[in-house]
Amino acid sequence: MPEGQPLIHPLRLPYLVQLDGKADEHFPLLLETTEREAEQAVETGVGKFTIGAVLESELAPELLMQWVEAMWTVQIGPGNRYLRIADPRVFELLTHLLGVGEMQNWLGPIARWHVRTRDGVWVSHAGAVAIDSGCDEQALYSRQARLQTIARERPRLKLSPERKRRMEASELVSLSLTELQRHRAGPLPEDSHERAWRGLERCRELGLASADDMVAYVWRAIAWPSLEHSASCRDAIRAAASDPGTLDERLTGWNEAQVTPPDGRPAEGPQINQGWETK
Secondary structure: OOEOOOOOOHHHOOOOOOOOHHHOOOHHHHHHHHHHHHHHHHHHOOOOOOOOOEEEOOOOHHHHHHHHHHHOEEEEOOEEEEOOOOOHHHHHHHHHHOOHHHHHHHHOOOOEEEEEOOOOOEEEEEOOOOOOOOOOHHHHHHHHHHHHHHHOOOOOOOOOHHHHHHHHOHHHHHHHHHHHHHHEOOOOOOOHHHHHHHHHHHHHHHOOOOHHHHHHHHHHHHHOOOHHHOHHHHHHHHHHHHOOOOHHHHHOOOOHHHOOOOOOOOOOOOHHHOOOOEO
């Protein structure tokens, strides 16, 4: 989420490529490339997505680009920041911050925003004006008028202090979930983003300041809720707080089956990921 934004005429911004619907000859290649990029990102933990999302809108290209350009500008701190909304991982984080109503208003004249989640599922988010090819002339005129009215506005995300903190932590959340996917098979838990944000808050309480240590703690805390029941894990966390950047190495090979919680009862298994398998 870097500072600043490109000062280029909307029509010269290389972020939108117009397609002729599903009949476009490039559409199958687009889907194939998206699938391959996402798989590589999960396997390696790193990835640069050249294809971010599929948009449906009846706006003219210039107006659509102006709207998208306004979407990626958000005020955090003293100045504007630039959201990488074309990156599916960033958009996925935003869906967990915004409710359905806020998402519709933010998308505005974009009828549908299709994005592939990190679990490999294509999801669609609806904007404020739907496309209906079967409507009569009067309804079409009314929809076009509303579309133009909305397009003259500018989308702005309303961020509370709590949301701003979560936005600033978005990269660490994304890295933590990517690591979780690399080590555990199966889809992510539905509340994985919330657990990641809470895990980062816990990192601050534990004195973990290194980004690497935070990621090492968070993905394990999501996979194994009883992580801190282990005396060896607590010792590793305390040591990493004094020697930043070493937590992942200290926790490598940790086995939850050896955990005995403070009350002496056997530790419960990972409740949020029943059926997962360690890779």
